[in-house]
Amino acid sequence: MYDLIVIGGGPGGYLAAQRAGENGLNTLLIEKNKLGGVCLNEGCIPSKAFLNSAKIFDQAKNSSVFGVTTEKAAIDQSAVVSRKNKVVKALVSGVGAAMKAAKVTVKYGTGVIAGRDADGVISVYADEEKFETKRLIIATGSEIVIPPIPGVSEGLKDGTVITSREILDLETIPETMTIVGAGVIGLEMASYFQMCGCKVTVVEMLDHIAGNIDREMSSLLQKTYEKRGIEFNLNCKVTKAGGGFVEIDDAGITRKIPAERVLMSVGRRPVIKGFGLESIGVYTEHGRIVADAQGRTNVPGVFAIGDANGVWMLAHAAYREAEVAVNTILGKKDTMRYDAMPSVIYTNPEMAFVGETEETCREKGIAYKKRELPMGYSGRYLAENDVVEGKIKVLFDESTNRMIGCHMVGSYASEIILSATIMVETQMRVEDMKEIIFPHPTVGEIIREVL
Amino acid sequence: MPKQLPIDPAEIRKSGWITFEKIPVNQYKKDVADESKNFSKKDFLRIYRDMRMIREFESMLLSIKTTNSYNGLEYNNPGPAHLSMGQEAAAVGQAYLLTPDDYIFGSHRSHGEILAKGLSAINLLNDKELLAVMEGFLDGNTFRVVEDSNKGRDISVKDLGIEFLIYGALAEIFAKDTGFHRGLGGSMHAFFLPFGIYPNNAIVGGSGTISTGSALYKKINRKPGIVICNIGDGSLGRGPVWEAMSLAAMDQFRTLWEGDMKGGLPIMYNIMNNQYAMGGQTRGETMGYDFAARIGAGVNIEQMHAERIDGYNPLAVIDAMKRKLKILKDKKGPVFLDTVTYRYSGHSPSDADSYRTPEEKKAWEEVDSIAAFRKELTEAKILTDAQFDEIDENVVATITKAVSLAIDPVVSPRMDLVQNPGAIEKLMFSNGRIPSMDTAKPDMLQKREDNLRVQQISRKERFAFDAEGKAVSKNRVFQLRDALFEAILDKFYEDPTLVAYGEENRDWGGAFAVYRGLTEAVPYHRLFNTPISEAAIVGSAVGYAMSGGRALVELMYADFLGCAGDEVFNQLPKWQAMSAGLVKMPVVLRVSIGSKYGAQHSQDWTSLCTHIPGLKVVFPVTPYDAKGLMTTALNGTDPVVFFESQRIYDIGEQFHEGGVPTESYEIPFGEPDVKRPGKDLTILTIGATLYRALEAAKIFNEQYGIDVEVIDARTLVPFNYEKVVESVKKTGKIIVAGDSCERGGYLNDVARNIGTFCFDYLDAPVAVVGSRNWITPCHELENEFFPQPGWFIDVFHEQIQPIAGYVALESFTEVELMRRSRLGV
Numbered sequence A: 001m002y003d004l005i006v007i008g009g010g011p012g013g014y015l016a017a018q019r020a021g022e023n024g025l026n027t028l029l030i031e032k033n034k035l036g037g038v039c040l041n042e043g044c045i046p047s048k049a050f051l052n053s054a055k056i057f058d059q060a061k062n063s064s065v066f067g068v069t070t071e072k073a074a075i076d077q078s079a080v081v082s083r084k085n086k087v088v089k090a091l092v093s094g095v096g097a098a099m100k101a102a103k104v105t106v107k108y109g110t111g112v113i114a115g116r117d118a119d120g121v122i123s124v125y126a127d128e129e130k131f132e133t134k135r136l137i138i139a140t141g142s143e144i145v146i147p148p149i150p151g152v153s154e155g156l157k158d159g160t161v162i163t164s165r166e167i168l169d170l171e172t173i174p175e176t177m178t179i180v181g182a183g184v185i186g187l188e189m190a191s192y193f194q195m196c197g198c199k200v201t202v203v204e205m206l207d208h209i210a211g212n213i214d215r216e217m218s219s220l221l222q223k224t225y226e227k228r229g230i231e232f233n234l235n236c237k238v239t240k241a242g243g244g245f246v247e248i249d250d251a252g253i254t255r256k257i258p259a260e261r262v263l264m265s266v267g268r269r270p271v272i273k274g275f276g277l278e279s280i281g282v283y284t285e286h287g288r289i290v291a292d293a294q295g296r297t298n299v300p301g302v303f304a305i306g307d308a309n310g311v312w313m314l315a316h317a318a319y320r321e322a323e324v325a326v327n328t329i330l331g332k333k334d335t336m337r338y339d340a341m342p343s344v345i346y347t348n349p350e351m352a353f354v355g356e357t358e359e360t361c362r363e364k365g366i367a368y369k370k371r372e373l374p375m376g377y378s379g380r381y382l383a384e385n386d387v388v389e390g391k392i393k394v395l396f397d398e399s400t401n402r403m404i405g406c407h408m409v410g411s412y413a414s415e416i417i418l419s420a421t422i423m424v425e426t427q428m429r430v431e432d433m434k435e436i437i438f439p440h441p442t443v444g445e446i447i448r449e450v451l
Numbered sequence B: 001m002p003k004q005l006p007i008d009p010a011e012i013r014k015s016g017w018i019t020f021e022k023i024p025v026n027q028y029k030k031d032v033a034d035e036s037k038n039f040s041k042k043d044f045l046r047i048y049r050d051m052r053m054i055r056e057f058e059s060m061l062l063s064i065k066t067t068n069s070y071n072g073l074e075y076n077n078p079g080p081a082h083l084s085m086g087q088e089a090a091a092v093g094q095a096y097l098l099t100p101d102d103y104i105f106g107s108h109r110s111h112g113e114i115l116a117k118g119l120s121a122i123n124l125l126n127d128k129e130l131l132a133v134m135e136g137f138l139d140g141n142t143f144r145v146v147e148d149s150n151k152g153r154d155i156s157v158k159d160l161g162i163e164f165l166i167y168g169a170l171a172e173i174f175a176k177d178t179g180f181h182r183g184l185g186g187s188m189h190a191f192f193l194p195f196g197i198y199p200n201n202a203i204v205g206g207s208g209t210i211s212t213g214s215a216l217y218k219k220i221n222r223k224p225g226i227v228i229c230n231i232g233d234g235s236l237g238r239g240p241v242w243e244a245m246s247l248a249a250m251d252q253f254r255t256l257w258e259g260d261m262k263g264g265l266p267i268m269y270n271i272m273n274n275q276y277a278m279g280g281q282t283r284g285e286t287m288g289y290d291f292a293a294r295i296g297a298g299v300n301i302e303q304m305h306a307e308r309i310d311g312y313n314p315l316a317v318i319d320a321m322k323r324k325l326k327i328l329k330d331k332k333g334p335v336f337l338d339t340v341t342y343r344y345s346g347h348s349p350s351d352a353d354s355y356r357t358p359e360e361k362k363a364w365e366e367v368d369s370i371a372a373f374r375k376e377l378t379e380a381k382i383l384t385d386a387q388f389d390e391i392d393e394n395v396v397a398t399i400t401k402a403v404s405l406a407i408d409p410v411v412s413p414r415m416d417l418v419q420n421p422g423a424i425e426k427l428m429f430s431n432g433r434i435p436s437m438d439t440a441k442p443d444m445l446q447k448r449e450d451n452l453r454v455q456q457i458s459r460k461e462r463f464a465f466d467a468e469g470k471a472v473s474k475n476r477v478f479q480l481r482d483a484l485f486e487a488i489l490d491k492f493y494e495d496p497t498l499v500a501y502g503e504e505n506r507d508w509g510g511a512f513a514v515y516r517g518l519t520e521a522v523p524y525h526r527l528f529n530t531p532i533s534e535a536a537i538v539g540s541a542v543g544y545a546m547s548g549g550r551a552l553v554e555l556m557y558a559d560f561l562g563c564a565g566d567e568v569f570n571q572l573p574k575w576q577a578m579s580a581g582l583v584k585m586p587v588v589l590r591v592s593i594g595s596k597y598g599a600q601h602s603q604d605w606t607s608l609c610t611h612i613p614g615l616k617v618v619f620p621v622t623p624y625d626a627k628g629l630m631t632t633a634l635n636g637t638d639p640v641v642f643f644e645s646q647r648i649y650d651i652g653e654q655f656h657e658g659g660v661p662t663e664s665y666e667i668p669f670g671e672p673d674v675k676r677p678g679k680d681l682t683i684l685t686i687g688a689t690l691y692r693a694l695e696a697a698k699i700f701n702e703q704y705g706i707d708v709e710v711i712d713a714r715t716l717v718p719f720n721y722e723k724v725v726e727s728v729k730k731t732g733k734i735i736v737a738g739d740s741c742e743r744g745g746y747l748n749d750v751a752r753n754i755g756t757f758c759f760d761y762l763d764a765p766v767a768v769v770g771s772r773n774w775i776t777p778c779h780e781l782e783n784e785f786f787p788q789p790g791w792f793i794d795v796f797h798e799q800i801q802p803i804a805g806y807v808a809l810e811s812f813t814e815v816e817l818m819r820r821s822r823l824g825v
């Protein structure tokens, strides 16, 4: 009998297994596909590999303002894909090595839960083989949502409609592309293909892009994109897609947009079906496994972490949840907090944020102070960027003077957000922040400037 | 059941017919001329005056309710007023022959009955007696108002008495501190014990069982007088009324009770048959009896001497009363009267009369009892209009004066809960200690030492372990049931009023053998079997205690509490405070929590009882505690719901050093007891869960090195938190546990309070372990339902502090608690 079985080898699952193994638990990790899960194989990493290529291409094309001349800068999409594959392979095998080092047994196959007996022993099958444990971590991740739009299922077959999975293996840059859904994944791909010279149109049902982020920042991001040539159709519903075009309902008027490829990126949903959750009575609600701040489900000894619990569908959320769950198993008190959860959109320019937005402050009735600055206040930013399109906005709790939110658009935002995250998580007061020395010149200095 | 009554198949299977006697319907045929030899002019005038007084009183209330004024006096009375204009002859005729020793119980519509009975008592009492009653009542507060208002006036004691009665009743209705019970009862609960006026009841038919208990008290304690239960025609649809009549008509009064105890119960069920139950018309619509009097024929061979009488003619009612009182005094009760009457007013002032025609009302008004009586007497030239007019004038003056006094906020203030915040609080319990409720010699059948069970018990080991610490075998150990028996037997020898009854109490020895041996020691009239009438068992105990006795009644399974819902929730707990402390309620209600008997025989309903203000609730689970708490309960003057657990009747005393004392001793209510000292974790248990917590404590200690302090609540209401708080300050962690279903339970109350008292000392929230919010499944599945030893470790691990390497079996995670709550399971 294993001390712990983990189902799913994505960021949540593999880190949980690794930490458990490191702490001496006899651990089995069951993965039906590849270690690293969505994040390494078809998510965070490959998309960032893509985007980096495009950013270099973009800089090369516009290098003259910096006094650099390049000739015939071009993007070789198949080379981008093969480089991405190399990166992924390296990282995946790195995870395998980490499992070995932590003495985690990895079993490839589909894990299926088959019941819990009177002594609390849970049976789990990996394909035909049966394993037993009293503790189970479910880290089965999430899957792509395909809305039932006419034309989509045919389009998926003939390749005119694709998802975030296929797009990362596209060997050519299409002339035109329509992206359905202006969430993080849609925007990142929009940014990538725009930079690569494709005519990109985004269709979004809501009246704003990028979901629940700070509304001012999302419109700033949208404006920047529009300047770069991406077309946005907000408040529009796709009524038909595939076969070279997308048909949208724009305030009652049907419009047809040419689209060599259509990217369906309307969202992801937790994987909760088909692997025997019901056999042990794990409670699910609104399509997700309900877990508490320790990752515990309603069934003793059974935890749900990562995308599967649907709280924050991000790799770093999964990482932290994995640690909290394993600590709880080890008898160490640990609690998952989501107040300082950073997010990044790796577009060009980047956008990053953490904590409360003005909208959530108003919703929760938090009295806040706001400070903002254009990114150009950073010397380095000015030195390195031609157009000053970035901005930082910081929110403080009026009564405690603590930072409760930080929102940025601009290069390096993805890296700078870590400092802000630390400040929010540790509930630093402005006075304390002011004592921190920022290296100069860095774009991160913008935080000192804005205080 | 009794062996002296063999059941012969030949007899039982014999063919034949059941026959009934004719039931008289309005057979009174005399007129005033015929009656003038039986009644003096003064008598006639008094009958008239009493009826007029009631009519005016009720008309005044209607006027105040609907116009906020009466005779130029302004007042707003938000409280209820169920008026009885039209029913005066029935009330006055009934009271005419009664003495203060005769008790009446009433309904929500009993103002008329109170006044009639009061006026009749005032008429009977001599001046000295009457003054003594008024001056002694509630420190003379009510009387003083009336007395002061007559300063410098020459007024007879009787007239003072009348003013006192009208004012006291009205002040009570207006919720004034000077009212008959300080305004705590009000219109539907008014009464005045010294005149033999016992409580009215806002629960339709509520008086059925209570009055029956009062009659039991009179009979068993050889007290003078009879009891009348005045209830409406609508109340005949209520089960407890039927139960009460069944109890009152038990054959055993004649077949098994001995000596002077042989004979029927001195009770009359008088149906004030005003034809309606709110908007429901009993005859022709909501009932099927056609004549209410028919019901008597279904209750016993005597058909309860049932009769329909004309309640519109006071003389017809007096005639019937004369005959029925004789039957009761001859020990041939119970009696049933169907007194025909009619109310002109609506059910209450908000009633729009949508269920009857104006013609119908008019037809009754045309034969109005007061007008008809007066007309008959003037036409017969017995009395003159002038004589009646004078009465009318006096009546209006009396009522007007009472109103002016009662509405005056200075003369008649309301209870001041700001100045005196504890005023109601201190009435919730009488907290008395009266070991014997009477001075008579207790009737017993044998000497204590001659009792076989007493002798058997004397050979038992009174501690569960011998000198070497080895467990004493079940049949040699002094068991919890023996402890209860001892406390109860002692009380039988001490308090002559103590009665114990319920189902299977005699011969069988109580369903769980607590009473084994009592049958030999206690005569029938103090220990008897009742019909399967839980409402009547509890309700009669209320009446028994209210009248001055002490009752120990038993419901067998706690699950049957619901069958006595009104009696346990509205009657037993409320009368001490509603009477402003004028009645005491020394009732111990034994209920036993079943085991192995499934969904309707295994429920811990302590929480239902703790929820009700006015009940004391105890649940001892060791022989020492059982004897001590039973003794305290039986010495007290408050209603106690005494919980027992069928899981542990045979358990021996494991905690009290030296075992269970043979002599009598008391354990004060409200004091929890540390059954196992410890320093790392506190477990507070209610009931038999104690033993599972102790098993858990052993596991905690042996397997996880956690030293557990286990505290047994013993009493739920009242409850002193000191010991628990002290323990939590030491341990920082606590689990509260018991067998009642978790949701809405007392455990959650306790947890909430400990959370408040100990917030700064707690390392984790208070954990609660109750039974699942399910049906109790069959015994074989009970381990999934009732808290088990392992659950304590599980809840500790999931909610208090994770134990390294531990995996719980039973779920106590937040998600599971939320899920269950969301589904309501």
Ligand SMILES: Cc1cc2nc3c(=O)[nH]c(=O)nc-3n(C[C@H](O)[C@H](O)[C@H](O)COP(=O)(O)OP(=O)(O)OC[C@H]3O[C@@H](n4cnc5c(N)ncnc54)[C@H](O)[C@@H]3O)c2cc1C
Residues within 6 Å of the ligand: A007, A008, A009, A010, A011, A012, A013, A014, A030, A031, A032, A033, A034, A035, A036, A037, A038, A039, A040, A042, A043, A044, A045, A047, A109, A110, A111, A112, A139, A140, A141, A142, A164, A185, A271, A275, A305, A306, A307, A308, A313, A314, A315, A316, A317, A318
């Ligand atoms: C295009 C894209 C870009 C993204 N970019 C970012 C980003 O920049 N930053 C970020 O934080 N997040 C990003 N995400 C989200 C991120 O990938 C997920 O939040 C993360 O992968 C969740 O990790 P997980 O361990 O919960 O699940 P997953 O990574 O989904 O892993 C689940 C694993 O479980 C396996 N599995 C499922 N069921 C079974 C079974 N029954 N038996 C055995 N194995 C099973 C699957 O094969 C899979 O390997 C991106 C996602 C996408 C699609």
Ligand SMILES: Cc1ncc(C[n+]2csc(CCOP(=O)(O)OP(=O)(O)O)c2C)c(N)n1
Residues within 6 Å of the ligand: B107, B108, B109, B202, B203, B204, B205, B231, B232, B233, B234, B235, B236, B274, B275, B276, B277, B278, B347
């Ligand atoms: C147990 C209970 N059910 C319902 C009521 C509401 N209620 C008050 S009086 C009444 C009608 C009672 O009719 P009856 O017994 O004939 O008395 P009446 O009002 O006619 O005097 C009802 C239904 C109540 N008080 N108690």
Ligand SMILES: [Mg+2]
Residues within 6 Å of the ligand: B232, B233, B234, B272, B273, B274, B275, B276, B277, B278
């Ligand atoms: Mg009626």
